[in-house]
Each structure stands twice: as C-alpha cells, then as structure tokens.
Amino acid sequence: MGTDFSRERIVPLADADVNITHELPAIDAEELDALKTIERRLLWLSTQMIHHANNVRPSTDKAKVGGHQASSASVISIITALYFNFLRAGDRVSIKPHASPAYHAAQYLLGNLDKDYLPTLRQYKGLQAYPSRTKDPDPVDFSTGSVGLGAVAPVYAALASKYAELHWGEGSVNSGRFVALMGDAELDEGNVWETVAEEAIRGLGNVIWIVDLNRQSLDRVIPGVRADRLKALFAGAGWTVLEAKYGTLLESAMAAPGGSALRRRIDEMSNEEYQALIRLKDGAELRSRISAVADATYRGDILRSLKSTPDDELRDLIANLGGHDLPKMIEVLVQADAVDDAPAVVFAYTVKGFGLPMAGDPLNHSQLLTQTQMDALLPTLGDGIEDVWAGLPEGSPAWGLAQQAVDRLTETHKVDTLFDPGNLPAKLDARHPDTTSTQEALGRALARLADIDAVRDRLVTMSPDVATSTHLSGWINKVGVFAFEEGPEYEIAGQRMLKWHPTPEGHHIELGISEMNLFMCLGQFGLSYELTGQHLIPIGTVYDPFVCRGLDALIYSLYVGSKMIFAGTPAGVSLSPEGGAHQSAITPSIGMELPGLLLYEPAFATELEWILLEAIKQVSDREHGLSTYLRLSTKPVDQTLMREPLERFGEDDLRRQVLAGGYRLIDRTVHAPDLPASDAVNIFVGGIMAPEAIEAAQRLHEEGVAANVIVTTSADKLFASLQDSRRALLRNASGTLDLGHLETLIPPSERRAPIVTVQDGASHAMSFLGSVFGVPVVPLGVDEFGQSGTRADLYAQTGIDADEIVNAAMLSLELGAPLRA
Numbered sequence: 001m002g003t004d005f006s007r008e009r010i011v012p013l014a015d016a017d018v019n020i021t022h023e024l025p026a027i028d029a030e031e032l033d034a035l036k037t038i039e040r041r042l043l044w045l046s047t048q049m050i051h052h053a054n055n056v057r058p059s060t061d062k063a064k065v066g067g068h069q070a071s072s073a074s075v076i077s078i079i080t081a082l083y084f085n086f087l088r089a090g091d092r093v094s095i096k097p098h099a100s101p102a103y104h105a106a107q108y109l110l111g112n113l114d115k116d117y118l119p120t121l122r123q124y125k126g127l128q129a130y131p132s133r134t135k136d137p138d139p140v141d142f143s144t145g146s147v148g149l150g151a152v153a154p155v156y157a158a159l160a161s162k163y164a165e166l167h168w169g170e171g172s173v174n175s176g177r178f179v180a181l182m183g184d185a186e187l188d189e190g191n192v193w194e195t196v197a198e199e200a201i202r203g204l205g206n207v208i209w210i211v212d213l214n215r216q217s218l219d220r221v222i223p224g225v226r227a228d229r230l231k232a233l234f235a236g237a238g239w240t241v242l243e244a245k246y247g248t249l250l251e252s253a254m255a256a257p258g259g260s261a262l263r264r265r266i267d268e269m270s271n272e273e274y275q276a277l278i279r280l281k282d283g284a285e286l287r288s289r290i291s292a293v294a295d296a297t298y299r300g301d302i303l304r305s306l307k308s309t310p311d312d313e314l315r316d317l318i319a320n321l322g323g324h325d326l327p328k329m330i331e332v333l334v335q336a337d338a339v340d341d342a343p344a345v346v347f348a349y350t351v352k353g354f355g356l357p358m359a360g361d362p363l364n365h366s367q368l369l370t371q372t373q374m375d376a377l378l379p380t381l382g383d384g385i386e387d388v389w390a391g392l393p394e395g396s397p398a399w400g401l402a403q404q405a406v407d408r409l410t411e412t413h414k415v416d417t418l419f420d421p422g423n424l425p426a427k428l429d430a431r432h433p434d435t436t437s438t439q440e441a442l443g444r445a446l447a448r449l450a451d452i453d454a455v456r457d458r459l460v461t462m463s464p465d466v467a468t469s470t471h472l473s474g475w476i477n478k479v480g481v482f483a484f485e486e487g488p489e490y491e492i493a494g495q496r497m498l499k500w501h502p503t504p505e506g507h508h509i510e511l512g513i514s515e516m517n518l519f520m521c522l523g524q525f526g527l528s529y530e531l532t533g534q535h536l537i538p539i540g541t542v543y544d545p546f547v548c549r550g551l552d553a554l555i556y557s558l559y560v561g562s563k564m565i566f567a568g569t570p571a572g573v574s575l576s577p578e579g580g581a582h583q584s585a586i587t588p589s590i591g592m593e594l595p596g597l598l599l600y601e602p603a604f605a606t607e608l609e610w611i612l613l614e615a616i617k618q619v620s621d622r623e624h625g626l627s628t629y630l631r632l633s634t635k636p637v638d639q640t641l642m643r644e645p646l647e648r649f650g651e652d653d654l655r656r657q658v659l660a661g662g663y664r665l666i667d668r669t670v671h672a673p674d675l676p677a678s679d680a681v682n683i684f685v686g687g688i689m690a691p692e693a694i695e696a697a698q699r700l701h702e703e704g705v706a707a708n709v710i711v712t713t714s715a716d717k718l719f720a721s722l723q724d725s726r727r728a729l730l731r732n733a734s735g736t737l738d739l740g741h742l743e744t745l746i747p748p749s750e751r752r753a754p755i756v757t758v759q760d761g762a763s764h765a766m767s768f769l770g771s772v773f774g775v776p777v778v779p780l781g782v783d784e785f786g787q788s789g790t791r792a793d794l795y796a797q798t799g800i801d802a803d804e805i806v807n808a809a810m811l812s813l814e815l816g817a818p819l820r821a
C-alpha cells in the first residue's frame with residue numbers, strides 16, 4: 001500500500017504542529033457494540049435500497065437504474081462514526097455522490113427520513129441518485145454528483161461562516177464544523193487542488209475532509225504510490241494531514257513480536273496485491289502469500305506476527321483498515337477537530353465494497369448483488385429482522401445511541417438575519433461622466449452602496465486577482481480587504497491609488513487566479529443564509545471570457561440554489577487591443593440558458609444602477625429570487641444617448657422596461673414619423689452596441705427606412721417572459737397568446753417587420769427573435785476567434801459596426817419582402 005509516511009513527516013509543518021492536549025474518546029464495549037449494530041443496519045439498508053431499485057421495483061422503461069453498493073459499503077463505518085458519535089448540531093456535511101444510499105439510511109435511523117422513501121431510490125420525486133440539497137426529502141447540506149465540486153463546497157461555506165463570525169462576533173452563526181466525505185478519485189479533479197492551494201482559506205480551522213481511500217475509482221485500482229504523493233501535496237499547502245490507516249486489530253498485530261515486518265510487508269505491497277490478498281477465501285493460502293518474501297528473517301517475522309491468528313480469521317485481520325474501524329475513525333476525527341489553525345484532511349483507508357461479496361473486486365463500482373447474495377446477506381447483517389426496511393428496535397442499545405445522536409444533532413441555536421431590501425435606496429444616482437463604461441459604472445455604484453451602512457454590512461465582493469482591473473478599487477478603498485488577521489497596509493498605484501489593508505472587518509475577498517474558486521466561493525457565500533443563518537450578498541467580478549473557466553462551478557452553484565451576483569467584464573471584442581484570448585463570444589448564451597440565472601447586458605450607467613439594485617432584491621428573496629450575471633464592458637459609451645427615451649417614457653416606466661429586458665431607444669413613430677411602416681426594420685441591440693445601432697438607424701432613416709432600435713438589456717428576460725406565456729398556454733389551454741415583454745416592445749403593426757440583431761457576443765444568442773414573429777432575422781455578432789486591434793478594426797472584421805447593421809437591415813428587408821407582399 002505504498003511507503004508509509006511517518007507522522008513526523010506529515011503533520012508537523014513549519015507552523016502547524018497538532019498539539020493534541022485533549023483526551024481521546026474512550027468508547028466502552030457496550031457503546032461499540034451498539035455502534036456496530038448501527039453499522040450493520042446501515043450496510044444492509046443501503047445495499048437493500050439499491051437492490052430494491054434495480055431488482056425488485058418494476059422497471060417501466062427497461063432503463064438501467066443503477067446505484068453503487070460498493071461505494072456505499074466503503075464508507076459505512078465513517079458515516080456511522082460521523083452521525084452516531086462525532087457530529088453535533090450546526091455541523092454541515094458533504095457526502096460523496098455514490099454514498100447517497102448510506103447517507104439516507106443514516107437519516108432514516110435518525111428519524112429524518114420517512115420509511116416510505118427507502119424503496120424510492122432514483123425514482124421520480126423519491127431519493128435522488130446523488131445527495132441533493134434542493135430535491136431530496138431529507139436535509140442535505142451540500143449537493144454532490146459532479147465529483148470534486150461537492151467535496152470542496154464545505155470549504156467555502158466554512159469561509160462564509162468564519163467571515164460572518166469575524167464581522168458579527170462569536171455565536172453569530174448557527175453553523176459549526178464543515179465536513180466533506182469524499183471519494184479518493186475525486187482528488188483527480190483539478191478544482192480540488194485549486195481549493196487546497198487557495199491562500200484565502202489558509203488557516204481555516206473548521207474544515208475536515210475525510211478521504212475514503214479505497215484506492216479504487218470507476219475503472220480501476222489506483223496505483224500504489226499515489227496516496228503518499230497526495231498527502232505530501234496537502235501538507236505542502238498548509239493542511240494538517242491525518243490518517244486512519246490500520247484498524248485496532250491490525251495495529252495490535254503490528255505491535256506484537258514480528259509485527260514491524262507485517263507492517264512493512266503491507267505498507268510496501270501494491271494496492272493491486274493488497275486487494276487480491278483480501279479477496280482470498282482460503283486463510284492458509286493468504287498466510288503463504290503474505291509471507292512470500294525472499295528474505296528468511298523477514299518471512300519468519302511476518303509469520304510470527306500472524307501466529308496467534310487462525311486461518312479463518314486471517315482475512316478479517318489483514319482487511320482491518322482504519323476506515324472500517326470505529327474506534328480508530330472516532331479517534332482520528334477528534335484529532336482532526338483539534339486542529340484549529342488549518343484545514344485538516346483525514347486519509348481513511350478502506351476497502352471498496354467492504355462487508356459485501358464484491359469487497360475489493362477491481363470491477364465492483366457498478367456491481368449489484370444478486371437476489372441469492374442478498375438472501376445470504378440478510379442473516380449476517382439483519383440481526384434477525386423480518387422487515388427488510390426495519391429501523392432499530394425501540395429500546396435496544398443501538399436505538400438508544402441513535403436517540404442520543406438525535407439530541408446532539410437537534411439545532412437549538414437559531415440565527416436568522418435576512419437582508420431587508422427596504423434598506424436599499426430607490427436609486428443610486430452615482431455621479432457618472434457623460435461618457436463612461438458599464439464596468440466603471442459598476443465600480444461607482446458599489447462605491448455608493450459602500451456609504452449605506454445597512455447595505456454595505458451584507459455585501460461582500462470577491463475576485464480572482466482582477467479586483468482592480470474590474471474597477472473595484474473605489475469600493476475596496478471604502479470597505480477594505482478581508483483577512484482572518486490584520487495584515488500590513490500598502491498602496492497600489494494605478495488608475496487611482498488603492499489602499500490594500502487586509503483586516504477581519506474587510507468586505508472584499510481576494511482569491512488567487514482561479515475562476516473555479518471564484519464561483520465555488522460565490523456559490524457558498526450565496527447560501528450563507530441557509531448554511532450559517534447570516535445572509536451575505538456576494539458580488540464577484542471576473543473577466544468575461546474566463547467565466548467559462550469557472551463554468552462547472554457556476555453551474556454547480558446554481559444547481560444547489562445559491563443566490564449570487566457577478567459581473568463578467570470586460571466582455572466581447574470591445575476590449576479591442578487586449579486581444580483574442582481575452583474576448584468572449586459564447587457567454588451570452590451561458591447567461592441566458594443556465595437555470596436560476598438572469599443575464600443583463602446594460603448599455604448605460606443608469607441601467608446598470610437599476611439592474612444592480614434589482615439583483616440585490618432578487619438575492620434577498622430566498623424562495624423565488626434568482627442570481628444575476630452582469631455582462632459588462634470597458635467600452636466608453638455616450639450617456640446622453642439615454643436622455644431622450646428617459647424623457648419620453650419617464651423614469652419609472654423606463655426602469656420597468658430595462659428590468660423587463662429592453663426598450664425602444666429609437667422609435668420610428670417618434671424619430672421618423674413620416675416614413676412608411678410597411679418598410680420598417682426592428683434592430684435589437686445588445687447593451688453596449690447601442691451607439692452603433694443608433695447611428696445605423698439614423699442612416700436608415702435618411703435612406704427612407706423606418707428603423708426602430710430596441711436596446712436589449714436582457715435577451716434572457718425577453719426570452720423568459722415569452723417562454724412563460726407559451727408554457728402557460730401549453731399547460732392551460734385557456735390562456736391567451738401573449739409575447740411577454742415583447743408584446744409591448746413590438747406593437748402588432750410592426751410584427752411583420754424583419755429583424756436585425758446585433759451584439760458583442762455570438763450572433764446566435766438573439767437570433768430566436770425572428771421566430772417569435774415569424775419574420776426573417778439577420779443576426780450579427782462575434783462568430784470567430786479574434787485578434788488585437790482598434791474597436792473599429794474589430795467591429796468591421798466581425799461585422800457589428802454601423803455599416804454592417806445598415807447592410808443587414810437592407811438584406812432583412814429583401815428577405816422579408818415576400819412576407820409583406
């Protein structure tokens with residue numbers, strides 16, 4: 001099993017010596033017996049849940065149901081130790097995806113899950129395939145499923161908890177320790193290491209990771225030396241590394257005469273050899289294989305250490321790993337808990353499928369026991385039960401232990417601090433110059449919010465090393481940078497002087513350049529209300545093209561129901577000379593298509609302010625509110641272009657329209673009343689391309705074409721309101737045909753007009769607009785990988801400048817001619 005790492009090498013780092021001064025827990029024989037009864041019942045129930053779903057429940061569509069008996073079996077002892085001994089109220093736990101049946105079985109024994117749910121694994125509205133905080137019937141703290149993501153989520157939740165405690169004092173949160181039980185192959189995912197190495201979490205003491213080190217993934221037994229390398233990586237990143245390698249039985253054999261040879265032999269053998277050995281049924285053969293070493297003294301010592309173990313007990317001895325040994329697991333968890341100046345990781349050595357006939361089989365990941373095997377298992381695991389779904393017999397010692405766990409886990413510390421959007425000003429009215437960008441406007445809007453105590457209080461910004469280049473300096477100067485302890489103050493000379501002074505009172509979290517970490521952190525801060533009781537409103541900034549680098553974490557965060565705000569900036573090709581690698585094209589679709597997320601792409605500072613205030617309101621509505629993605633730009637835009645529509649509509653109405661997805665900035669009936677409606681064109685323009693669309697419309701008017709310019713602040717909202725009304729029609733045949741906000745944007749008299757869409761993003765994103773009215777659409781946008789250049793160069797190259805908009809309008813009229821004839 002690879003070379004053993006001595007404690008000395010793993011634990012004491014320069015500054016992280018684990019000084020364990022507390023008493024290790026003494027578990028008496030009675031308690032251990034009761035725990036073992038629970039362990040057996042959990043193994044039975046989780047195996048039975050999967051068996052029932054696959055082999056008993058009628059299959060209606062002949063599809064594979066699936067479930068992972070071996071993965072669950074691997075962590076039964078760890079889950080027993082956690083829920084029936086270690087955990088207490090306020091602890092938040094992430095459970096590896098494939099152990100969902102084991103988790104639900106534990107919740108059943110703790111009275112948090114109705115018995116009726118046990119036969120519903122992977123059934124519609126039943127127990128979900130992987131733990132889900134939004135869909136499972138019992139309480140799940142962290143959803144898992146995409147390996148690696150659920151594993152790191154508790155780290156950022158722990159950071160949110162610590163942030164809240166440092167701002168509002170000890171006892172201000174209802175959360176305790178943050179624990180992740182993860183599969184060892186999850187450590188293959190890069191996002192795990194991005195988190196492990198993240199400076200912002202260094203010193204976070206309330207995090208415990210437990211790695212289920214069964215040395216098997218989906219396809220294979222993982223090569224042996226890996227575990228050592230992994231431990232060294234954690235230690236190098238400042239984590240405290242602990243292990244539960246051997247169980248108490250094996251440890252006492254290793255302490256007996258000849259025992260050091262036995263330890264050496266097991267330590268040095270490959271994972272593959274170890275897995276093969278523990279699958280041997282014949283004890284005599286196992287003895288001869290384990291002692292098959294060339295050196296006679298070495299061989300003699302191994303045999304001596306095993307002398308008192310009869311053949312029929314030898315396999316249990318050799319397979320007695322720490323992760324299946326309750327006293328060992330409880331001991332190591334208490335040690336991990338004592339580490340309060342660094343995250344702790346426990347390597348719990350296990351056998352995949354432990355306790356089942358498939359234990360250690362290299363191909364057991366998706367294996368299922370047969371009915372015959374289940375029948376044979378029941379007498380050994382079922383403790384005489386007749387009902388396969390039976391819980392613990394009332395009054396039994398195991399039942400008593402479960403009741404104690406229920407008492408320990410019952411939350412009594414209530415914290416409920418939801419931000420009241422009534423604290424928001426009706427408007428921000430930050431002072432913006434006549435020409436400014438939406439990115440600068442965000443910076444100024446946040447700096448205004450920093451002056452309002454009740455709002456600043458709940459806001460926390462975060463950025464992966466791009467805070468200054470996304471214009472957060474003004475905000476940071478007012479609210480400070482967050483750190484667990486006060487750091488030195490220095491100034492950064494830049495566009496404007498930036499004070500960089502980390503303190504526990506700061507409101508900006510600076511992350512390393514990891515967009516994964518940004519979206520994981522945003523996601524968990526966006527659940528702080530649910531996980532800690534303290535409502536935090538996270539606002540992130542990230543270069544728009546790099547939203548894609550954190551995309552999986554963004555999707556995860558939305559999947560788990562987080563409510564956050566972020567700005568992707570600068571977006572598109574408008575950052576011009578900064579080049580192709582920094583240009584984003586497909587992000588509008590990401591913003592439009594992800595559930596739970598609203599995409600806004602404003603053109604003007606005033607729009608940005610309204611949208612930001614709305615976004616804060618949205619995240620304060622924990623039931624129905626959505627997250628908001630602001631796709632922004634560094635392009636300077638003439639703000640006076642918005643004056644006329646502001647006057648025409650009045651502030652309230654224009655604001656309503658901006659939030660609903662768009663407004664008519666150029667209205668042919670106002671700006672070209674004499675031109676015939678029969679030849680009208682509707683130009684839908686995404687945010688910052690408004691000036692080009694306005695110029696094109698003016699030229700079209702001169703050429704006798706009645707063009708409208710609809711500034712599309714949110715193609716997402718336009719599509720969503722259309723979808724809502726279509727869905728209502730589909731589901732309730734008596735509804736009326738309604739185009740959502742498009743109903744008022746395009747009056748019936750203009751619905752035959754062809755459409756041009758233009759956006760500093762992929763042309764496809766807004767092209768759906770043609771189908772709404774059944775008219776031709778000529779979509780303009782960024783459909784190629786870019787290069788450096790002036791804005792004019794790049795707009796001309798990609799075909800989104802005023803010339804191309806005029807051409808596209810003429811083409812659309814031609815295409816639409818037969819329709820109008």
Ligand SMILES: Cc1ncc(C[n+]2csc(CCOP(=O)(O)OP(=O)(O)O)c2C)c(N)n1
Nearest residue numbers: 071098145146147183184185186216217218
């Ligand atoms: C991101 C992602 N990639 C691939 C998978 C498919 N997958 C499911 S489990 C698994 C192996 C997991 O091994 P490990 O974490 O060691 O868990 P074990 O089953 O051994 O408990 C893989 C590759 C997944 N769920 N998520």
Ligand SMILES: [Mg+2]
Nearest residue numbers: 184185216217
């Ligand atoms: Mg594994």
